[in-house]
Amino acid sequence: MEKIAASVKALKIELNKVKDNALLVGFFKNKFTLSGEIKKLDNESSNIISSYIKNNKFKGENGEVKNIYSNKSIKNIVLAGLGEEEKYNFDILTNTTADISKKLRDNGTESFSIFLSSFNNGNFKDEELVEKITLSSLMGLYKFTEYKTKDKDKIEYINQITIITDSDKNFDKEIKYASVVADAVNKTRDFVNTPPNIATPQYVANYAKELAKKNNLKCTIFDEKQIKKMNMGCFIGVAQGSINKPRFVVIGYNGSEKSKKPIAIVGKGVTFDSGGLNLKPYPYILNMKDDKGGALASIHVIEACAKLKLPINLIVVTPLCENMIDASSFRPDDVLTAYNGMTVEIKNTDAEGRLILADALSYAAKSKPEAIIDIATLTGASMVTLGYVATPFLASDEKLSEKIKIASKKSLEKVWELPLWPEFEENLKSDVADIKNISEEGDAGVIIGATFLKNFVNDAPWVHIDIGTTVWSKVDKGVLVKGATGATVRLMMEMLREWR
Ligand code: BES
Numbered sequence: 001m002e003k004i005a006a007s008v009k010a011l012k013i014e015l016n017k018v019k020d021n022a023l024l025v026g027f028f029k030n031k032f033t034l035s036g037e038i039k040k041l042d043n044e045s046s047n048i049i050s051s052y053i054k055n056n057k058f059k060g061e062n063g064e065v066k067n068i069y070s071n072k073s074i075k076n077i078v079l080a081g082l083g084e085e086e087k088y089n090f091d092i093l094t095n096t097t098a099d100i101s102k103k104l105r106d107n108g109t110e111s112f113s114i115f116l117s118s119f120n121n122g123n124f125k126d127e128e129l130v131e132k133i134t135l136s137s138l139m140g141l142y143k144f145t146e147y148k149t150k151d152k153d154k155i156e157y158i159n160q161i162t163i164i165t166d167s168d169k170n171f172d173k174e175i176k177y178a179s180v181v182a183d184a185v186n187k188t189r190d191f192v193n194t195p196p197n198i199a200t201p202q203y204v205a206n207y208a209k210e211l212a213k214k215n216n217l218k219c220t221i222f223d224e225k226q227i228k229k230m231n232m233g234c235f236i237g238v239a240q241g242s243i244n245k246p247r248f249v250v251i252g253y254n255g256s257e258k259s260k261k262p263i264a265i266v267g268k269g270v271t272f273d274s275g276g277l278n279l280k281p282y283p284y285i286l287n288m289k290d291d292k293g294g295a296l297a298s299i300h301v302i303e304a305c306a307k308l309k310l311p312i313n314l315i316v317v318t319p320l321c322e323n324m325i326d327a328s329s330f331r332p333d334d335v336l337t338a339y340n341g342m343t344v345e346i347k348n349t350d351a352e353g354r355l356i357l358a359d360a361l362s363y364a365a366k367s368k369p370e371a372i373i374d375i376a377t378l379t380g381a382s383m384v385t386l387g388y389v390a391t392p393f394l395a396s397d398e399k400l401s402e403k404i405k406i407a408s409k410k411s412l413e414k415v416w417e418l419p420l421w422p423e424f425e426e427n428l429k430s431d432v433a434d435i436k437n438i439s440e441e442g443d444a445g446v447i448i449g450a451t452f453l454k455n456f457v458n459d460a461p462w463v464h465i466d467i468g469t470t471v472w473s474k475v476d477k478g479v480l481v482k483g484a485t486g487a488t489v490r491l492m493m494e495m496l497r498e499w500r
Pocket residue numbers: 273275291348350351352353377378379380381438439445468469
């Protein structure tokens with residue numbers, strides 16, 4: 001996939017020396033006293049900024065954007081409202097920079113500069129701001145144009161973003177981190193957006209293999225025959241209704257001593273979920289290409305860890321298959337034997353994610369990992385639980401849960417914990433097998449899904465993250481672009497960079 005991504009650099013330079021199409025300056029509400037570099041720029045451009053503000057054309061409200069045309073070396077001075085100074089936070093910063101990046105791009109700007117200190121109310125480190133500005137503008141500028149054939153040459157891109165600083169600090173580390181993470185988010189989006197006739201299990205597995213090779217990662221791919229031989233009965237059950245054969249991908253990264261236990265990330269990779277014999281009716285069958293979001297996030301997280309040389313050992317396990325309706329499909333009432341030997345009665349073939357994860361989780365548990373994190377578009381019920389705003393998660397271990405919560409605050413990916421109380425196990429009891437795959441009551445959808453998975457992780461500290469809703473965005477707002485979101489990539493990277 002050919003991609004034109006902007007590159008970001010930090011530069012210490014006087015504002016009146018900046019030669020760019022646009023300069024972005026932040027203002028807090030009712031804080032318009034110009035000082036320092038901004039005042040100098042204003043003086044040298046016939047008070048263009050101060051007179052604009054004096055005329056009450058700009059209030060500094062959060063979300064407000066005003067463009068002042070100038071005939072000087074900076075063609076446009078863009079005033080960005082940041083709202084009340086006391087209420088300022090990273091959400092406001094990232095939404096502002098992402099939204100304005102998009103706006104400038106769509107107006108034909110190819111490069112722009114940002115005046116860093118105008119985005120600091122004094123409560124933040126410049127390093128953090130540089131990282132957030134870089135990540136949010138690169139995420140906001142994402143576009144999926146792979147399948148557009150008309151007017152390709154008219155597609156607008158930004159190729160350079162310059163962060164203007166007033167200190168001698170070096171921001172290379174922050175820009176590198178943010179660029180690698182943005183790249184991981186955007187590549188995840190690319191693959192999740194890719195249609196299911198193209199992105200088959202084999203296609204994704206081949207991609208994972210190439211990615212592993214490029215980054216010197218160990219990678220093993222099991223095909224259908226090998227998956228059968230390993231007795232992954234639940235995974236095979238789901239996969240057997242499709243002509244696009246399953247793949248089981250395992251990638252390993254060693255950034256720490258060999259003796260150190262790995263962290264395992266398991267990602268659900270259903271490349272299309274028709275529901276199987278419990279066929280999804282229209283319109284619920286639409287967009288079920290996004291059911292591979294967990295797998296693609298995991299694959300790009302391990303790549304990003306390798307690129308950043310994080311001092312951890314990591315394995316990524318992704319079961320890849322389609323859930324299709326066919327004469328050979330698995331059925332309601334079938335009993336499948338999982339990789340760990342447990343028998344599972346199928347009550348709904350559309351609850352397939354937990355089945356393929358059951359085998360992948362037991363596989364991951366065998367390597368005695370320090371922790372297991374699974375990322376899965378597991379339920380539509382996640383929509384009822386937290387809507388598009390936050391991702392529900394459940395954890396078997398308090399320390400691990402705490403790590404996720406801290407990473408959530410830092411990454412700005414909102415998550416919320418739900419309980420894994422034993423009472424929920426009741427509704428998964430089967431009359432004929434060890435367990436059944438749904439609760440026919442339809443109660444507590446997200447929790448029941450996790451309660452099912454709990455049977456397959458042994459004693460490993462484990463967290464289940466249900467991105468059923470947050471994998472996809474219907475709106476183009478801030479860092480979100482309509483379509484795949486790359487959910488959990490930022491969250492996982494924040495957790496892993498701080499892992500100890
Ligand atoms: N992939 C779906 C979950 C999903 C549904 C994600 C809609 C995003 C939007 C999953 O395989 C599924 O179908 N889950 C069922 C479970 C039910 C049968 C217990 C669901 O949520 O309806």
